[in-house]
Amino acid sequence: MPTLTFRIYRELNDFLPKPFRQRSFTRKFVTLSTIKDAIENLGIPHTEVDLILVNGQSVDFSWRPQDGDRVSVYPMFESLDISGITRLRPKPLRESRFILDCHLGRLARYLRMLGFDCLYYGHCSDERLVAISLDQQRILLTRDLGLLKRKALTHAYYVRATRPQNQIEEIVARLQLQNSFRPFSRCTFCNAPLVKVDKQAVWSKIPENSRRCFNDFAYCNVCGRVYWKGSHFERMQRLISKLRDS
Template structure:
């Protein structure tokens, strides 16, 4: 009995320049061919070469838009584009979840009033992805493997390892509504005005003597005032508002 061996299909892939970071060095900068198994979807093929689908915008097959679930066939040319900016995420309100390595970014996002959950312990990829789905939060991470988890509701790779640049990345990509000084930097709770008498027992004597304007977290009761670090925080807020406030929007369709 004769057995027919079917050749595996070969396709041609082109990736947008901003996605080259995820590719092997010999696949950057120019289209390349790839032999597939004939059953894997476009989404699987793209992730197999290293690119998380969270970073992928439009997929084109022979110049026509195609879903990630489509299975490519022999001879087809696939163009993989990056996400459009600002990126709109269905299902308002726009909220975020950051992994254990992005603590400084989390505090700066909260400073700007962006709803930002943060895990200050390593709870594991599965738990993070599950929380993203349960709370409908965009998971931000520099872990490419985490962003490929199927449980994710939505996610985004943070390209820089510098907090200033990370903040600009997130604000430029998602254009969240900015409401500075409205969230607790410690727990993400909402802040409310507080009079000195009501929070006096939580203040050092020098603070009670020097300051009159206070805010308190409605969730964890932490007290805030314009202390020694206020000028540095004000500079962060002013810079973000100057560059990104005109872009701010609801973040939904």
């Protein structure tokens, strides 16, 4: 059986069993097809890979390795210039917009709180998620590794954390979103932009106590929700400050 020797770098080790992390290891294959198939056979989605070296040579996903080849696999480089070799990840999108799978509803609300255009559907097929990601140039966020292995995907990310607050901290840090925040500019329920309104225009939608205590209000023209700086506002501000410093 043909064998390949792998060395996986940085956060791509998250997809490997612990005995294979941060070290070289050899894997046997019944047959060898493309290097993309070999890497995804390890459990690493192609959307997470930015550079592949085979015996020290930069290759693309269609490369067909040979028995005994040594393969090094790298994630997205943030500071090292590798423009002269075969970079596999697409260029960052001009605007960070997202679509999330059905398991990440709370994360979607956090992203909207920060002002990001973020689509989320309680029920949506994998095919539809991929189609929207491609058609609207949205980054697909998911915890479904099988979904990330779909060949058509170009901008996608596997969310490692399981708790929503840890997830938003991870996404902001990993995708370097700190300078793109527009807090409280979107409806956290339906994603539509918010507009400032006079108190009298939304008087009937505001609790009596809030009418007395607050004067600044924002309104969603799509779902009709009204927002103001209530008791939760300071807590949300603290989270935003923490995320800016991440």
